Amino acid sequence: MNNNDPMKRFGYIVFSICLFALSACTPHEQMDQEEGIVKVSMGLTAASFTDDDATTRAEQPMAPDYENLISNLWILQFDREGILTGSEHKVLPTPVLNTTLEGIALRTGRGTVCVVGNLADGEIAAWPDNLSGFKSLVVDMGWLKERSTDRNVCLFGYYEGEIAAGTTAVNVVLGRLVCRLNIAVSAKTAGIFSNVRIQLQNAQTKGYLFPSDVYLSPEGGGNYTEEVVIGADKVLGTAPLYRYYYMAENVTEGTDSGERTRLQIKAKKGGAEYTKAIDLGRSDIHDYSLRRNNNYTFNIVLE
Template sequence: MKDKLTKYILLCLLVCIGTGCEQTEMPSNANIGKEVNVRFSLGMLPAEGTDTRASAPHLPEVENLIYDIWVLQFNENGILLDTETKYYPREGESGLYVEDFEATLIAAQNSTVCLVVNTDDPTISWPNNFPAFQRMLLDVQASNDLSLRDRMPMCGYWQGNVTGDGQVLSALLCRMMTRINLVVNNQTDAALAGGTVALENVPTRAYVYPRINQEALPDDAYTSEGFSDSFTSIASEASQEFYYYIAPNICSGEDHATKVTVTSGDKTWSVTLGTSAPDEADRIYTLYANNYYTFTLNLK
């Protein structure tokens, strides 16, 4: 399982690299350091998961809507070019499924240009160097409301020589969230009435930049508030589905793993979530970004 996960993360990064790193012409000495206009061509890294798209699908016109874009340019030494840290808000209240947009950069060699989407905050203070940016955590909104999924925080990047003159920079965006599809099956002999579904260890801070071997989330990345749903009744042999968007839970062990507790009357069922199955040795409790996980709870 670990090998499969490592291969998947590497594949995601290689896809990003394949799109984000391009062989480009060298900027002329006369243009280096000057503002130039470029156009970004944006794509979306496919979400990885299981077969529940039919009940609550990832729709491009819903989950890929863009309301605002931060553009950060780092030079070849990894230093942020503050003069070109720009915030591009959408006009009006509605989002747009953006495939390309224009931006202003600085002509430079070996630049890394990062895009951070849907922060809804024009006042973010960004780190002044690329290594610190890679370790940065961003506040995101955990939710059990599917109507809020159109403000999905996303990130992407491009690497190469910025020359301007109509240059098109291709970048893939990756969702900075994890979706949990929870299926509660009532396999008892009676209906469950007046119950609750509660999640513990719900992170609300996410790493902006996707990379392998990220540090485990700090304690303050988890919400201290209750995160739960209620249901009126689940008949015997029936099921009910619940959906949650949370920040990816990058954790090193079970203590910070996301847990689900279902309560009905005097009965309680609990399960600890993770990428690998509960009976696997060296279980992986991390829930990764840009993934949707389906967990089925059979209540007996």
């Protein structure tokens, strides 16, 4: 993967919003060796990525020690023509952050090795027999809350290159197919707002298995249930109150506002109720994509 791959876009993002009245390319290589089989040691890690690209927008990668554990694996190999040449399924007795699988059979030659982690039983009825079909696969991550006990969300990584006759090891880093949204809500002046509620709208529950820049329309309205930040009998202070959401990545295209994930906020001020909807993303550069395996923070300040 290169540094522009959606799987590796990491950096920093914190949005502060004031509401008024709650308003792998590689060089040419030699011809593939005659096809054969090698047994390799495959190192798999669901770990934090690092990226020096200062233009990226993620606060930090997912916390791998409890959010990226690997429980089962599919290993698929496609040759240089994109034809599926082999697949293997492994179940780990205990979920782990990283592991090494011994004796994985791979065909020699140039191609792509795809590794899928934590795929739910029955999610994919049968693997496509070509890489193009594999890249079109969509998986359902469902609705995920921060306090969910099931954190084994689907993982994906791949190796693209030459498997030579002397290859003994292949290493793949796996990233989650979801992003995490941290919503921080506070008031500029304490004691003014009460009955504050938020709702994440146009949220994705499905995503492409292989990294893609194609937008997927959310199904079933794509809205989380409205959540109370502070009740009607209390008032919002200046210290932020946090809510967390997981969702499949939302890769927006162009300037279509209908594709963007939004946060709707409702609150009472002086006996009147106000409602505001905010598009989550970078309005300054018209980038509203929320990428996989990234951790975004949005600071909402009510005035």
